[in-house]
Amino acid sequence: MEKKIIHVDMDAFFAAVEQQDYPKLKGKPVVVGGNSHRGIVATCSYEARSYGIHSAMPIFMAKQRCPDAVYLPVRYERYKEVSRKVFSIFYSITDLVEPLSIDEAYLDITHTSQEPIKIASFIKKEVLLQTGLTLSIGISYNKFLAKLASDWNKPNGIKTITKDMVPDILKPLSIKKVYGIGKKSADKLNSIGIDTIEDLMSLPEEYLIHFLGKMGTEIYQMIRGVDHREVQVGREAKSIGRETTLQQDTRDKNYLKDILLAFSKDIGRSLERRNISAKTITIKYKLSDFSSHTRSKSIHHYFQSQQAIYTLACDILEDIVLEEDLRLIGLSVSNFSQEEMQQLSFFD
Template identity: 35%
Template sequence: MRKIIHIDMDCFYAAIEERENPALMGKPVAVGGESRRGVLTTANYAARKFGCRSAMPVYKALELCPHLILLPVRFELYRADSARIRAIFGRFTELIEPLSLDEAYLDVSHLQTSGAAIAREIRAQIREEVGLAASAGIGPNKLVAKIASDWNKPDGQFEVLPEAVDAFVAALPVGRLWGVGKKSREQLSALGVETCADLRRFDKIELARRFGKWGLELWSLCRGIDDREVSPHRTRKSLGSEQTFSENRVALVELLAPMRELLVGLKEDQIQHHSDRVIKSLVVKLKFADFERTTAERAHSVIDEAVFEELLTEAWSRGNGRAVRLIGVALRFEDPDVPEQMEFFAAP
């Protein structure tokens, strides 16, 4: 039986800022959003008590918590601490699948020690060496371990033994399952499904008829079945950068200069860190003043400013004159694990 641990750092960015400046301890702190028009990257637990959360617009967070302390993002510092934490993981296993700077899956099936004891030791070493708190979930697969890591937050852990998986998952709200978002919850609720136990009333055929291939996944997930391996070489699928404006941009021409600046940074990042990857397509994203988003994408193998300008024009046209509050540019990469398709026709 596999032993999978999901480690999730508690309020990672904000916790690092508190460690660097102990005077912040106990005060509501958020990272990100250099102006009222930006969005929060994370908020500590003191700020969450007021309703502040990641991805919330700064102006909304300040309405909820007027004394919120806003700090700029310091990615170099966060990456350095993430690397230190990753090194601690490496003392226990080579099977580490990072999900982001602040969370990862570990497969420790090869160790004789219990998963709970291993997780406890990892968390103790992180606290001692990095000065940060981590929460952990332990289970026989990735689905259960990730859900369990939320059970005793912050600075806690929870283990679901193999014999307890069935009852543990049955009682879960169906929204806790991987891939079930707001629209999916609404669709399932219309069928009288609120929990995984409710979902188990439907057989594979019925779920496949209603939801296609995803219905077959749901049948397995609501029973706590997840055969996904911990993949140490998780391949990045895209690379991007974006900017939220201090004031809305009301004309297409006003978006050209900031887009070109973003492209400079994007190209540098691609050359320095991802020069071995094959570019599949170019993407431009706009967020309008009413927070509606749109993206324009085109297959292209190199960073081409002219193509990005055409995509910007396309995305802008969908706004029907609406002002723009955010612009983003991105590259999508070819998946190196997918073989190239045979060409049926020779190029002219």
């Protein structure tokens, strides 16, 4: 049986929630991420995007492009509240839901009796009725094509990609649309004259494996309409972390340790709530020239306590030679286990 996969993506979610909660903001360029020059754009309305503003852009750059935009802090708890309403609609249709983020998910509707287009229309109608928000939906027979389709007619669109449309519909698209090809890989391919998916199709599978590593085979198949990835129900987070852009660039490690302490407490509480432990801890930092760096440490036993996280984080920080000031610091834990720990650390 051919699969029926839906990819759902809320339109400019954070900004759309703000515009819905505060109707005076509708039609205006809205940037969510804070008003400080030190912040980063979390998301922005389509009105703001017309000025070239996009997610992950520093706020000071956004203000250069559109100084008259409305700049708002992130209200994550409010967005989670709205997200729960949206996801409850998804789960009313099928249990086979794979959340990708707070505003994005795959649904496997293969075994539902309704036609995919009717289900998509129902989702759009219910989300609008219950939240006042719009979303874009892609429908296809695999995850790669469904996600590609959801981006086709944004905002508030529906697009179906059927088997008979492949590969012709894909050929004119940029290689940046292909799952697994990031900016660095795209730049490398562009440098040898590979700009579109049609160009990419001209390369042998062996060459793609040599050029792109283990993703080479998957990409070779995906651009020909083949993607065997299943919708993963209850997919676990691969890491839990926190990060912040500093109010002022610094290399003062005592100040940075205060931030790591707050992060450690927050992450520790998250681990306890989920009843999981971790083996790996990572510090991410961004220098004043915007270059990003990470330092990780894995240990033999699992840890969960706030004290253990903080102590390990401080160990990593002490080993970092800071020759420039930091503008951002983050802390995360990964390599999880829900099994009972065989060996306890002295922290536990």
